[in-house]
Amino acid sequence: MIIKPMIRNNICINSHPGGCARVTRNQIAYARRTIAGGREPGEAREAALPGSPRLVLVVGCSTGYGLSSRAAAAFGYGAATVGVSFEKAGSAAKPGTPGWYNNLTFDSEAARAGLAAKTLDGDAFSAEVKAQAAAALREAAAAAGIPPRVDLVVYSLASPARKDPKTGITYRSVIKPIGRRYSGLTLDMMTGALTTAAAEPATEEEIAGTVKVMGGEDWELWIEALDREGLLTPQTRTLAYTYIGPELSWGIYRNGTIGRAKQDLERAAAAINGGGKARAWVSVNKALVTRASAVIPVIPFYVSTLFKVMKEKGLHEGCAEQIARLYRERLYRPEAAGDAARVPVDEEGRIRVDDWETREDVQRETMDRMSRVRAENVLELTDLAGFRRDFLEAHGFDVEGIDYEADVDPSGI
Numbered sequence: 001m002i003i004k005p006m007i008r009n010n011i012c013i014n015s016h017p018g019g020c021a022r023v024t025r026n027q028i029a030y031a032r033r034t035i036a037g038g039r040e041p042g043e044a045r046e047a048a049l050p051g052s053p054r055l056v057l058v059v060g061c062s063t064g065y066g067l068s069s070r071a072a073a074a075f076g077y078g079a080a081t082v083g084v085s086f087e088k089a090g091s092a093a094k095p096g097t098p099g100w101y102n103n104l105t106f107d108s109e110a111a112r113a114g115l116a117a118k119t120l121d122g123d124a125f126s127a128e129v130k131a132q133a134a135a136a137l138r139e140a141a142a143a144a145g146i147p148p149r150v151d152l153v154v155y156s157l158a159s160p161a162r163k164d165p166k167t168g169i170t171y172r173s174v175i176k177p178i179g180r181r182y183s184g185l186t187l188d189m190m191t192g193a194l195t196t197a198a199a200e201p202a203t204e205e206e207i208a209g210t211v212k213v214m215g216g217e218d219w220e221l222w223i224e225a226l227d228r229e230g231l232l233t234p235q236t237r238t239l240a241y242t243y244i245g246p247e248l249s250w251g252i253y254r255n256g257t258i259g260r261a262k263q264d265l266e267r268a269a270a271a272i273n274g275g276g277k278a279r280a281w282v283s284v285n286k287a288l289v290t291r292a293s294a295v296i297p298v299i300p301f302y303v304s305t306l307f308k309v310m311k312e313k314g315l316h317e318g319c320a321e322q323i324a325r326l327y328r329e330r331l332y333r334p335e336a337a338g339d340a341a342r343v344p345v346d347e348e349g350r351i352r353v354d355d356w357e358t359r360e361d362v363q364r365e366t367m368d369r370m371s372r373v374r375a376e377n378v379l380e381l382t383d384l385a386g387f388r389r390d391f392l393e394a395h396g397f398d399v400e401g402i403d404y405e406a407d408v409d410p411s412g413i
Contacts, residue, residue: 216268
């Protein structure tokens with residue numbers, strides 16, 4: 001089968017197995033190069049500072065920051081890993097989801113490197129998958145010859161819906177403003193057309209549903225489940241990811257339904273810390289192109305302009321670069337590897353790796369350029385091509401070195 005991208009309304013509905021595999025291997029190579037210093041995983045494990053991760057769980061491991069977090073732990077520190085995600089497998093007739101190919105590639109590369117790794121495919125919100133993950137963590141620890149104690153839990157789950165395991169009620173998330181209608185310029189990544197996008201305010205039911213799906217309740221349930229299984233210690237570290245962004249996006253993001261859910265992540269971090277079962281942080285990361293960001297009003301316009309500015313200043317990072325810096329310079333920097341109290345945080349207790357994005361000079365130049373963008377200069381003032389490339393790459397397309405005219409088998413990699 002020859003697979004070309006199928007895009008409908010800024011949503012890509014298919015993926016390329018070879019491209020996804022190449023992207024995953026690139027992330028692994030970056031972790032080896034920048035965290036492990038070129039060492040093989042076994043050597044990296046021996047060279048790692050005391051307190052570095054040895055047994056890691058990543059909930060939402062298949063794409064984006066979750067995939068980068070797993071690759072960095074495994075190939076940067078030689079950690080045994082368990083990943084959880086919910087993906088659709090490819091078949092001879094139809095490609096699977098990008099995350100399915102990413103997981104296949106990660107598992108293959110981990111086995112080749114002699115790393116203990118297990119990937120679970122299922123509903124991470126369910127009690128059943130949490131129990132399966134506990135068993136998989138014990139298996140991974142045994143295979144690696146280490147105690148069954150989790151050093152790091154990364155919660156990077158993104159889902160449009162969640163079935164509450166206690167009530168059986170299914171909740172759905174929405175991306176809407178709260179209190180009033182939102183309107184702002186957005187950018188069509190395929191055509192470069194600037195248009196005005198609007199969103200009606202969320203109902204109270206939609207707000208509550210979004211918090212249920214994307215807030216911190218399930219993160220807390222994961223920590224409770226792992227604690228009941230005896231897999232945690234007071235030294236266990238756990239992370240969830242968030243985004244703040246510029247004020248121009250707050251109407252649809254920070255002050256909207258997504259922002260309300262992200263506030264609940266911070267509440268959950270405080271609750272986990274108060275319970276003493278693990279040390280929890282919310283990490284504020286930079287703006288990146290995700291499978292969802294292309295359809296959020298104003299975000300494509302802002303991100304494509306931001307990318308132009310940050311690339312010119314030599315500050316641009318993708319998922320792999322962000323997570324490598326998060327691990328090396330925040331979570332496991334030399335003085336913090338054995339002492340969680342020395343992980344640098346802001347006044348709200350959050351880890352900040354959006355610091356380059358939020359630099360005053362970066363924001364000033366980005367806002368100035370956005371104010372000057374017109375149809376005739378959009379390619380000059382924004383990095384539309386880079387935004388489009390990152391979006392396609394997330395689905396395995398537009399990846400250097402891949403022959404997209406070649407016949408491929410979508411049932412594997």
